[in-house]
Amino acid sequence: MDERGWQECDFIFVSGDAYADHPSFAAALICRVLESAGFRVGIIPQPDWKNHTSYTALGKPRLGFLAGAGCMDSMVAHYTAAKRRRSDDAYSPGGKSGMRPDRATLVYVEGIRRAYKNITVIIGGIEASLRRFAHYDYWSDTVRRSILLDSKADILVYGMGEKPLLQIANRLAAGEDVGNICDVRGTCVRVHGKENINKWKDVIFLPGYETIKEKDNASLRAYADHFMTQKKNADPLSAKPLAEENDGERFVIQNPPALPLSSQELDRIYELPFTRKAHPVYDEAGGINALKEVSFSLVSSRGCFGGCSFCAITNHQGRAVTGRSRESLTREAKRLIHKDKENNRGVHGRKHKNKRESDFKGYIHDVGGPTANFFRPGCEKQKQGGFCAERECLYPAPCPKLKADHSEYLKTLKVLREIPGIKKVFIRSGVRFDYIQHDKKHGSEFLETLCKHHVSGQLKVAPEHISENVLDAMGKTGSACYERFRNDFTAVNKKLRLKQYLLPYFISAHPGAGMKEAEELAKYLKKTGFAPEQTQEFYPTPGTMSTVMYYTGLDPRAMKPIFTVKGAKERRKQKELITGI
Numbered sequence: 001m002d003e004r005g006w007q008e009c010d011f012i013f014v015s016g017d018a019y020a021d022h023p024s025f026a027a028a029l030i031c032r033v034l035e036s037a038g039f040r041v042g043i044i045p046q047p048d049w050k051n052h053t054s055y056t057a058l059g060k061p062r063l064g065f066l067a068g069a070g071c072m073d074s075m076v077a078h079y080t081a082a083k084r085r086r087s088d089d090a091y092s093p094g095g096k097s098g099m100r101p102d103r104a105t106l107v108y109v110e111g112i113r114r115a116y117k118n119i120t121v122i123i124g125g126i127e128a129s130l131r132r133f134a135h136y137d138y139w140s141d142t143v144r145r146s147i148l149l150d151s152k153a154d155i156l157v158y159g160m161g162e163k164p165l166l167q168i169a170n171r172l173a174a175g176e177d178v179g180n181i182c183d184v185r186g187t188c189v190r191v192h193g194k195e196n197i198n199k200w201k202d203v204i205f206l207p208g209y210e211t212i213k214e215k216d217n218a219s220l221r222a223y224a225d226h227f228m229t230q231k232k233n234a235d236p237l238s239a240k241p242l243a244e245e246n247d248g249e250r251f252v253i254q255n256p257p258a259l260p261l262s263s264q265e266l267d268r269i270y271e272l273p274f275t276r277k278a279h280p281v282y283d284e285a286g287g288i289n290a291l292k293e294v295s296f297s298l299v300s301s302r303g304c305f306g307g308c309s310f311c312a313i314t315n316h317q318g319r320a321v322t323g324r325s326r327e328s329l330t331r332e333a334k335r336l337i338h339k340d341k342e343n344n345r346g347v348h349g350r351k352h353k354n355k356r357e358s359d360f361k362g363y364i365h366d367v368g369g370p371t372a373n374f375f376r377p378g379c380e381k382q383k384q385g386g387f388c389a390e391r392e393c394l395y396p397a398p399c400p401k402l403k404a405d406h407s408e409y410l411k412t413l414k415v416l417r418e419i420p421g422i423k424k425v426f427i428r429s430g431v432r433f434d435y436i437q438h439d440k441k442h443g444s445e446f447l448e449t450l451c452k453h454h455v456s457g458q459l460k461v462a463p464e465h466i467s468e469n470v471l472d473a474m475g476k477t478g479s480a481c482y483e484r485f486r487n488d489f490t491a492v493n494k495k496l497r498l499k500q501y502l503l504p505y506f507i508s509a510h511p512g513a514g515m516k517e518a519e520e521l522a523k524y525l526k527k528t529g530f531a532p533e534q535t536q537e538f539y540p541t542p543g544t545m546s547t548v549m550y551y552t553g554l555d556p557r558a559m560k561p562i563f564t565v566k567g568a569k570e571r572r573k574q575k576e577l578i579t580g581i
């Protein structure tokens with residue numbers, strides 16, 4: 001601030017992650033966007049939440065505080081699916097755990113309010129986004145209220161926050177009171193009294209908190225309906241405002257989702273002047289582990305139309321896929337080559353001690369997004385920023401309007417790997433093998449290109465399970481699809497004379513999976529000679545359909561009972577059976 005001649009910041013972002021100026025980190029992305037719009041933005045990463053004066057490190061901001069738990073829900077960051085405390089944290093310096101509190105968003109807002117009583121506070125990020133309404137909380141085994149009510153923040157930004165935050169920032173800068181900013185897409189606000197909801201047109205009322213918080217049959221069914229109403233109103237082109245009643249007088253109102261960024265907007269944002277470095281203050285601790293994984297990766301797309309029941313990406317980024325332009329990705333790749341010397345000087349000319357984190361060796365770690373080969377919109381409706389509220393793109397069968405096409409991704413990968421100074425371009429985001437098979441024109445070419453140029457011995461894929469009823473609960477295609485891909489992958493590598501292997505990812509104890517299904521998967525793995533290293537015990541996190549199944553014992557799509565494993569002993573048995581441990 002002194003070097004820039006700032007007397008105060010316009011906004012201060014309080015983040016649960018250590019600060020890395022890289023577009024894969026939410027604080028950096030949001031703050032660079034605000035900075036590019038002319039706002040003075042400060043960042044307080046991982047404050048000492050036990051001392052409220054830590055929130056005063058940069059003084060009082062002119063317009064308000066932004067607060068988020070980080071790139072992960074703080075409870076997921078701290079605890080395994082078995083509710084055991086994790087020993088490390090990839091988003092903290094040196095992997096040290098305990099650098100953020102449990103339920104970090106709530107704690108940060110409380111600390112900010114203690115430091116500055118009446119300051120504007122806006123919350124966002126994955127933790128706030130997926131807890132914006134009443135939600136099942138696995139760690140306490142209860143239904144908790146909206147995080148907006150519990151935190152007492154002024155506005156909650158859900159989903160990808162660039163557009164909503166810029167609108168809010170401009171209106172605050174123009175002198176508008178935060179209490180009047182209640183109509184921005186991609187936000188939730190608090191309203192007192194039902195009579196004050198009239199300003200929202202065509203509002204849909206969700207089952208209220210008092211209705212869904214109990215564990216009786218009526219409440220569980222209402223909870224499932226609560227989720228499905230949200231899901232059906234997630235399309236930016238058709239969604240209606242949603243209202244949830246709490247305690248008879250307080251309401252949480254969700255405005256329709258923000259329209260996704262266009263390709264041109266994505267290009268501009270990801271080409272902002274990120275240093276792609278962790279702050280030098282973390283050098284002695286060994287840097288930020290999460291950054292090392294993505295430091296030289298290129299984000300090529302946003303959104304995912306995969307529709308997996310256990311994944312929260314569609315509830316956060318949305319199902320409409322937007323890809324960046326080839327020209328923008330090429331410029332970013334070239335900057336990796338030419339900026340290495342500059343990066344090694346660090347921020348304000350200070351040299352970084354951790355050279356592993358700063359030296360680019362010619363290897364691009366990834367060109368992908370939530371799903372690497374979802375590079376362009378899946379259909380004409382997605383080109384407008386929307387998607388179908390009543391059906392999925394790939395499940396239970398591909399939509400007739402889905403355009404499976406890898407041609408643009410293939411062209412982009414070819415251009416990137418031919419840039420002088422680029423030795424190898426990896427794809428590590430994971431690919432949808434069923435989508436490859438649906439592309440009758442370019443699917444075979446893409447698989448061969450993938451094996452020949454973009455795999456380093458192992459390719460990550462996610463069949464998730466082998467039992468048909470579990471795959472149905474997951475919203476995934478049948479096991480025959482994975483078998484075809486496995487055979488195709490083997491044949492292509494044989495043709496290319498390469499020794500490369502699939503690294504499949506499986507989930508144990510997912511709703512629909514009992515010991516019978518676990519045994520079926522274990523027998524399949526033994527038959528194929530595969531010893532899985534990547535098996536995850538199902539984790540009921542906020543905002544997913546699978547969590548609704550786990551909590552209610554109902555498949556919300558048809559409101560039919562579904563088997564769920566809840567006891568820690570049987571959950572552990574399933575995983576042990578599959579892994580052979």
